[in-house]
Amino acid sequence: MARAATTTDVFNAIAEPGRRQILDLLVNGELSVNELVEQLGLAQPQVSKRLHVLREVGLVLVRDDGRQRYYRLNGRALKPIHDWIRRYEQMWNERFDALDELLEELNHEED
């Protein structure tokens, strides 16, 4: 085993910049594959392959309309990542810095 298959793990799915880019484009609404190809400047198969991965982990949903296939975002699938990272959020909030914590303690003592 070399690594968890990217198709079964949302964390892996967003590890590739091109896939994140697709999600970013879909924020504004659904797009067909060709529209994505144009905006990404990638070859069509590469786009389809990325969409395949994103679909497998549930990050995008599909709607067929004639020859075009419209992809749209399913942001809910990102929630596990958000939930995981929220545990660390305090670490870059200045109010949790050691100095601030100390100052806060001192303020409490003054009360």
Add this chain to the structure above:
Amino acid sequence: MARAATTTDVFNAIAEPGRRQILDLLVNGELSVNELVEQLGLAQPQVSKRLHVLREVGLVLVRDDGRQRYYRLNGRALKPIHDWIRRYEQMWNERFDALDELLEELNHEED
């Protein structure tokens, strides 16, 4: 080129479950490599290799104390991921569901 090197990208760094597990353990404070080895149940080289990746992307910081090397979290390095994912947060917050948005619009009209 197959894929962005994991050592240069925080998104890739957290794509591997074992690396996330290490970060989760370090939330409670610094740990030596051996302490991590015990808690993870992995072989020492595997732990060191993961720590190497985490260190390269700045997710952990190091302090040497004699023979032991203590690793601690640098959660700030996770901020780019948090910032990226925040753009999607609304998508799983019920208050942003279509119905709620409609209701909000109606409220505005009443003002």
Add this chain to the structure above:
DNA sequence: TTGATATATTCCCATATTGGTATATAATAA
């Protein structure tokens, strides 16, 4: 039916990744 268009899939290749094992390095203890 034939041709064009939109998308997905397959194939091959170069590289990346991880696990496992062995070994290197550095610090300490005897």
Add this chain to the structure above:
DNA sequence: TTATTATATACCAATATGGGAATATATCAA
């Protein structure tokens, strides 16, 4: 100095990955 302990690195094998090109498939148009 020698042995031991803590950690890092090198090496190898198996698998995963992404790019590129070709091709399959499905839909529509003429």
